[in-house]
Amino acid sequence: MALRTLASKKTLSLALGGGARPLAAAAAARGVATTVSLPDLPYDFGALEPAISGEIMRLHHQKHHATYVANYNKALEQLDAAVSKGDASAVVQLQGAIKFNGGGHVNHSIFWKNLKPISEGGGEPPHGKLGWAIDEHFGSFEALVKKMNAEGAALQGSGWVWLALDKEAKKLSVETTPNQDPLVTKGASLVPLLGIDVWEHAYYLQYKNVKPDYLNNIWKVMNWKYAGEVYENVLA
Amino acid sequence: MFNIRRQGGLTRRFSKVVSYYGLTTPPYKLDALEPYMSRRTVELHWGKHHQDYVDGLNKQLATSPLYGHTLEELIKEAYNNGNPLPEYNNAAQVWNHLFFWESMQPEGGGSPEGGVLQQIEKDFGSFTNFREEFIRSASQLLGSGWVWLVLKRTEKKLAVVHTRNAISPLAFGDIVCLLDPFFKMFNIFSINFAMTSHVLFLQPIISLDLWEHAYYLDYKDDRRSYVTNFIDHVVSWHTVTLRMMRAESFVNLGEPTIPVA
Ligand SMILES: [Fe+2]
Ligand SMILES: [Fe+2]
Numbered sequence: 001m002a003l004r005t006l007a008s009k010k011t012l013s014l015a016l017g018g019g020a021r022p023l024a025a026a027a028a029a030r031g032v033a034t035t036v037s038l039p040d041l042p043y044d045f046g047a048l049e050p051a052i053s054g055e056i057m058r059l060h061h062q063k064h065h066a067t068y069v070a071n072y073n074k075a076l077e078q079l080d081a082a083v084s085k086g087d088a089s090a091v092v093q094l095q096g097a098i099k100f101n102g103g104g105h106v107n108h109s110i111f112w113k114n115l116k117p118i119s120e121g122g123g124e125p126p127h128g129k130l131g132w133a134i135d136e137h138f139g140s141f142e143a144l145v146k147k148m149n150a151e152g153a154a155l156q157g158s159g160w161v162w163l164a165l166d167k168e169a170k171k172l173s174v175e176t177t178p179n180q181d182p183l184v185t186k187g188a189s190l191v192p193l194l195g196i197d198v199w200e201h202a203y204y205l206q207y208k209n210v211k212p213d214y215l216n217n218i219w220k221v222m223n224w225k226y227a228g229e230v231y232e233n234v235l236a
Numbered sequence: 237m238f239n240i241r242r243q244g245g246l247t248r249r250f251s252k253v254v255s256y257y258g259l260t261t262p263p264y265k266l267d268a269l270e271p272y273m274s275r276r277t278v279e280l281h282w283g284k285h286h287q288d289y290v291d292g293l294n295k296q297l298a299t300s301p302l303y304g305h306t307l308e309e310l311i312k313e314a315y316n317n318g319n320p321l322p323e324y325n326n327a328a329q330v331w332n333h334l335f336f337w338e339s340m341q342p343e344g345g346g347s348p349e350g351g352v353l354q355q356i357e358k359d360f361g362s363f364t365n366f367r368e369e370f371i372r373s374a375s376q377l378l379g380s381g382w383v384w385l386v387l388k389r390t391e392k393k394l395a396v397v398h399t400r401n402a403i404s405p406l407a408f409g410d411i412v413c414l415l416d417p418f419f420k421m422f423n424i425f426s427i428n429f430a431m432t433s434h435v436l437f438l439q440p441i442i443s444l445d446l447w448e449h450a451y452y453l454d455y456k457d458d459r460r461s462y463v464t465n466f467i468d469h470v471v472s473w474h475t476v477t478l479r480m481m482r483a484e485s486f487v488n489l490g491e492p493t494i495p496v497a
Contacts, residue, residue, distance in 0.1 A: 063457040100378040156325055157380035157401035157447070179379035200380075200448035201457065209284040209449065 035073045036102075038066050039109050047117040051217040053206045061112070064201055068104030068180070075101055103180035107160055110195050116223035126224040130193070130231040137172040147174050149215040152198045162186075163194040163227065167234050191234050193227040256297045257307060257330060259290045262337040269340060272465040277453050285449055286333040293326035307331050308406060315407035328404040332382060336443045341472035348473040352480060359394040367467055369396045370444075374463040380447040383463070385476070387483050389437035397438070398446070405438040439483040441476055 041061055046054030075097040082090035116122035125141050126134060138144040144163070151174055152161040159178045166173065168189040175186045183192045196218060203214035262282055267275035297303045302313055302323055311331055314324040347353065347363050360366035374383040377398040384397050386405050399405060444466050451462035 059456055067457065096378065159379075201452060204449060204452040208280055209288065 035076065036069055036105055038069045039112065041112055043115075043117050043120070047119075048115055048122070048221045051118075051221045052115070052203075056201075056203065056205050059205075060108075060197075060202060065105070065108040068101045068108065071097065072101035072105050100180050103182040103185075106182050107180055107195055107197070110192050111197050113226050114194050114196075114223050115218075115221050116225070118221060121225060122221040122223060123219060124224060126228050128228055128232070129235075130224070130228040133172055133231065144174070145219055148196065149212065151176050152196055152215045153212050155198050158199040161196045161198060162190075162192050164190040165193050165231055165234055167191050170235060191230065193230050194222065256294045256303065257290055259287050260334060260337075262340075264340075264342050268342040269470050272454075272469045273340075273451075274454050277451070280453070281445075281450060282333070282337065286330070286337075289326050289329040289333065293323065293330055296323050296326060311404055311406050325402040328402040328407070331406065332402065332404050332443055333445070335440060336382075336445050338475055339442045339444070339472055340466070340470045341474060342470075344472045344474075345467065345469035346473070348476060350477070352473060352477050355394055355480065366394075366396070370467055371460070371463050373398050374444065374446055375460060377446055382446055383444045384440050385442040387439040387441055387480065389439050389483065392484070394441070405440050439479075441479050441483070442471060444471075 038061075041057070044054075045057040045061070048054075048057060075094055079091065079094050079098065082094060125131065131141070134141055134144050138147060148161050148163065155161065155176050155178075157178065159176055159181075160183075162175045162177065162183050164173050164175045164183055164186070165171075166187065166189050172193075173190075175183060175190065177183060177185060183190050183195070196215070198211065198215075203211065207214040259282075262278065266278045266282070269278065300323055302310055302321070305313060307327065307330060310323065310327045314321045314327050316324070348356065353363065356363055356366045360369060370383065370385065373396045377383060377400070379400065381398055381400040381403070384399065384405055386395055386397055387393070388395055397405060444463065446459065446463075451459060455462040
C-alpha cells in the first residue's frame with residue numbers, strides 16, 4: 001500500500017508540478033491513480049483567427065489534447081495495476097508514457113489559458129509587476145518576444161518554449177523543453193507563465209513550414225493577463 | 237548510390253555563393269504516391285523542408301572546418317561520438333530525407349520476395365511480424381523522429397529501430413557504442429538490444445519520416461494510418477533489395493571509402 005501511495009504521488013507531482021495539490025492529496029489518500037479530464041476551451045475554436053485557425057484549434061484540443069488525456073489515464077491505470085502486482089519492470093516501462101502523456105495534458109492545459117481572443121484583450125502587452133519584471137530581465141517586452149521566437153525557431157523536433165518564473169530566485173527566464181516534457185523538468189522551482197507549443201501540429205495546417213510566422217502571430221492572441229496573475233500569485 | 241556530393245569545391249575560394257550539396261529530386265513524380273502521400277505534402281516536404289536542410293547545411297559549411305566530406309562522412313564526423321556538432325542536424329536531415337524519398341515508390345508496398353523475404357522471415361519470424369513491429373515501433377516514438385529498418389552488419393540481422401529528431405543510424409555505422417549508457421543518455425532506441433557493450437554497425441535499409449510535417453496535411457493526428465499505408469502501399473522493396481545486396485557485399489568490411497585529399 002505504501003508503494004502504491006508513493007507511486008501515485010510521484011506520478012502526479014511529476015506531471016502537475018505544484019498546481020494540483022488537492023487532486024494529488026486526494027489520490028494519495030485513496031492510494032490509487034486518479035484520472036484527468038480534457039478541460040474546456042475558454043473560447044470558441046475559431047475565436048483566435050486569423051492568428052490560429054479554427055481547424056487547428058479543433059484538432060489540437062479535440063484530438064491531440066484528448067489523446068494525451070486518454071493515454072495518461074490509461075498509463076495511470078496500468079501503473080496502478082503494475083504497482084499492485086509488484087511488477088517493478090512494468091512500472092519502469094510505464095514511466096515514459098506517463099511523463100509524455102501527463103506532460104502533454106498539463107502543457108496543453110496551460111497553453112489554452114495562455115491564449116485569448118483579441119476582442120477579449122488577447123495580445124495586450126503585460127502591465128503591472130510582470131511588465132516591469134520583463135523590462136528588468138530582458139531589457140524590453142520586444143526583446144523577450146524576440147528571444148522566445150528565436151528559441152522556438154531553433155528548437156529541433158517537437159517541444160515547447162516557456163516564459164518561466166523561478167519562484168525561489170524570483171527571476172524570469174526563457175526555457176525550452178523537448179517533446180512533452182513539462183517545465184518542471186528544467187528546474188523544480190520553475191513556474192510556467194507562458195508556454196508556446198512548437199510541435200508542428202500546432203501550426204502546420206495554416207503555416208506549413210514557416211514556423212517563424214506562427215511564432216510572430218501567436219503574440220497577437222497572447223493572454224498576458226493570465227501570465228501577470230500567475231506571476232503575482234506566485235510571488236505574493 | 238547517392239547523388240549528393242560536394243559541388244563547386246574549387247570555386248569556394250573565389251565566390252561567396254557556392255553550393256556544397258544539392259537537393260536531388262525524388263525518383264518519381266511529386267503526385268506519384270497519391271493517395272497515400274499527397275502531391276502537396278511531397279511538394280512542401282521535399283521542396284521546402286528538405287531544401288531548408290540543404291540550404292542550412294550549406295550555409296554552415298561556408299564557415300566550417302567540416303567542409304569537404306561526402307555527406308555520409310560528414311554525418312559521422314559531425315555526430316562526434318554522441319556530442320553532435322552544430323552541423324549535425326542539417327547534415328543528418330539532408331541524408332535522412334534523401335534516403336526516405338528513395339525508400340518509396342509508386343505502387344510499392346505488398347510483400348517482398350526472394351532473399352529479402354527470407355531474411356525478414358528469418359529475423360522476425362514472418363513478414364506479418366515484421367510489419368507489426370514496424371508499426372509498433374513507429375507508435376512508440378513520442379515526438380518527432382524516424383523509424384528504420386536496419387541491418388546489424390556484424391550479426392547479419394535485420395531490426396526495426398526508431399530515432400529522435402534528426403538522429404540517423406548511419407552515425408552508428410563505424411563507431412563503438414557502449415549500448416546501455418549510450419542509448420539511455422540519448423534516448424535513441426526504445427527496443428532492447430542485448431544490453432551489453434559491443435560494436436554496433438547499423439546499415440539503414442528503410443526510413444520513414446515521423447515528423448508531423450510528413451503526414452499532417454494528409455492524416456492530421458492519425459500517424460498510425462500514415463505508417464500503415466507506407467508499409468502496405470508505398471515502401472519500395474525494390475530499393476530494399478538493392479540496399480541489402482550492397483550492404484551484404486561489404487558486411488565484414490564496412491563500405492570502402494575514398495580518402496579525402
Ligand atoms: Fe500541441
Ligand atoms: Fe521530414
